[in-house]
Amino acid sequence: MSKIKLIITNKPKNKFLVCVKNAFAHTFSAFSRALYPNNIKCLCCGKDLKTKQDIEICDVCLNMLTFIPETSCCKKCGSFITGSGDYCFNCMDNKREFDVGRSVVVFKDLAQGLVHSFKFGAKPYIKNALGNLMTNKLLSLGWKFDVIVPVPVSKKRLKQRGYNQAYLLGEVISKNLDVPVLNDVLIKAKETPDQVGLNFNDRQENLKGSIKVNNSQHLKDKTVLLVDDVITTGATSSICAKALKQAGAKCVYVISFANVQDKIHTEKNAETKQKNKK
Numbered sequence: 001m002s003k004i005k006l007i008i009t010n011k012p013k014n015k016f017l018v019c020v021k022n023a024f025a026h027t028f029s030a031f032s033r034a035l036y037p038n039n040i041k042c043l044c045c046g047k048d049l050k051t052k053q054d055i056e057i058c059d060v061c062l063n064m065l066t067f068i069p070e071t072s073c074c075k076k077c078g079s080f081i082t083g084s085g086d087y088c089f090n091c092m093d094n095k096r097e098f099d100v101g102r103s104v105v106v107f108k109d110l111a112q113g114l115v116h117s118f119k120f121g122a123k124p125y126i127k128n129a130l131g132n133l134m135t136n137k138l139l140s141l142g143w144k145f146d147v148i149v150p151v152p153v154s155k156k157r158l159k160q161r162g163y164n165q166a167y168l169l170g171e172v173i174s175k176n177l178d179v180p181v182l183n184d185v186l187i188k189a190k191e192t193p194d195q196v197g198l199n200f201n202d203r204q205e206n207l208k209g210s211i212k213v214n215n216s217q218h219l220k221d222k223t224v225l226l227v228d229d230v231i232t233t234g235a236t237s238s239i240c241a242k243a244l245k246q247a248g249a250k251c252v253y254v255i256s257f258a259n260v261q262d263k264i265h266t267e268k269n270a271e272t273k274q275k276n277k278k
């Protein structure tokens with residue numbers, strides 16, 4: 001580190017050295033900014049936080065997130081349900097291959113922004129806040145599991161993004177709870193078209209044959225925690241859980257930071273009410 005500083009701060013003697021110095025300083029600062037943001041600021045609003053904290057989100061922004069309580073969620077997939085009933089429409093209509101799923105917040109407003117920055121904004125350090133919130137949720141649920149498996153991304157996505165966001169979240173949970181994270185067990189064997197706008201069945205069809213298991217000996221009779229950043233319809237979690245179980249896993253829990261289904265549920269609820277009126 002001291003050598004690097006020396007090169008940057010030494011006065012360059014000619015134009016070539018100025019270029020080298022600038023290029024190096026630029027790369028170094030982008031790299032260090034990506035890994036260690038300069039000051040401790042709220043990840044949502046940018047306000048200075050007085051002290052370093054495990055969840056780098058200010059109280060105002062934390063209060064604006066819609067946390068999903070146990071009393072108002074689908075008992076199967078964990079999506080937020082505002083109406084009556086124990087299960088969301090997707091869980092009532094479709095077979096779920098995972099045992100139970102839960103998410104920390106509803107995927108909207110600030111939560112949506114956070115996930116967007118984490119996934120597409122080259123800010124891998126957001127993993128700490130999200131991973132710590134997910135750890136708190138897991139502790140409140142009291143789940144016991146033997147291994148953590150992240151939902152995989154394709155090689156192409158990995159190359160574009162530089163990291164698998166689900167693996168980074170798995171790493172934080174692994175460190176917090178001292179449970180190993182296995183990054184080489186689930187493989188996304190083929191690139192699939194974008195899933196935006198697709199319903200559960202279309203997604204299921206879209207993902208068919210795309211998830212493979214490697215090194216299945218690590219899964220035999222194990223309880224697995226499957227980790228993802230966002231659950232949309234639960235199709236990906238379900239397909240991953242099926243592959244894990246076929247490879248010998250005894251039980252598959254799913255945890256994600258955010259869950260989209262609130263919107264789908266509300267819309268479907270409205271549709272049903274409309275139909276009943278007719």
Ligand SMILES: [Zn+2]
Nearest residue numbers: 042045058061
């Ligand atoms: Zn804030």
Ligand SMILES: [Zn+2]
Nearest residue numbers: 074077088091
């Ligand atoms: Zn559900």
